[in-house]
Amino acid sequence: MAHRDGALTGCHMWSTQGVYEVKSLQLILIAAGIAGATPALAQDAAPVQDTGGAQIDPTFTGPRVEGFGGVDFQKYDFNPSPAGADRKHTGGVAGALGGFDIGFRNLVLGVYGSYALPTSNSCDNSAAAIGRCVRPEREIEAGGRIGFKGGDSFFGNRVMLYAKGGYVNTSVKVQSGLNGGGVYNTHRLIGGWRAGAGAEYAVTENAYVKVEYDYTRTGRFSLEPYGFADTDYRQSKNQVLAGFGVRF
Structure with missing residues (x-):
C-alpha cells in the first residue's frame, strides 16, 4: 500500500x-x-512625421494669397526723344496677390491677380522738358503661370520653378511742361504686358516664400493733347520681388 x-x-x-x-x-x-x-x-x-517638418509634401495647388515687395527699375521713353527726355529711375514696389493653382503630376497651372503701388518716378526741373514729371500711381495685373515641381529631382519636393505672363494696367500722373511756360497735369491709364519667372519654396505644406523677376512694357499714348505735336510716351521696367504666401 x-x-x-x-x-x-x-x-x-x-x-x-x-x-x-x-x-x-x-x-x-x-x-x-x-x-x-x-x-x-x-x-x-x-x-x-518629423516634428521639424522635414518630411512635408507640398502640392503647390489650391487657392492662395500673398504679399510681396521689391525693387522697381523704370524707364520712361518718349518719341521723338529730345536731349534728356529719356529717363530712368529706381524705386520700390509693394502689393498683394490672390491666385488659384491646379496640378498635373509635376506640372502646376495657375491664374492670379494683383494690386501694387510703385514709388519710382522721374522729374525734370526744366519747365520746357517733355514729361516734366511722370509718377506711376498703381498697377493692376491679371495673368497665368506654369510651374514645375521639383519632386525627386535635384531641387527637391519643396521647390517649384515657374514662368508667368499677364496684362498690366497702370495709372500714371503726368506733369507736362510746355515750351514757353505752362504745365499740364493729367492722369492716364496705360495698358501693357508683363512676363516673368520665379521660384517658390514651401516653408510648410500651406505656407511659402518666393523670389521673382518681372519685365513690363506698356503701350504708348500721345502727348499731343497736352501741347506736344507728334509726341508719344511709354514705360518699360524691371522688377525684382520677394514674397510670402499662404495656401488654403
Missing part, C-alpha cells in the same frame, strides 16, 4: 512538473514569436 501511495505521489509530482514545463515552453515560444514579429511590424508601419 505504501508502495502504491509512493507511486501515486511520484506520478502526481511528475504531472505537476510537466505542466509547469509545458507552460514555460509555451511562454518562451510566445515571447520568441513577439520578438520576431516586432521588426516586421516596424518595417510595415508608416514613418513618423
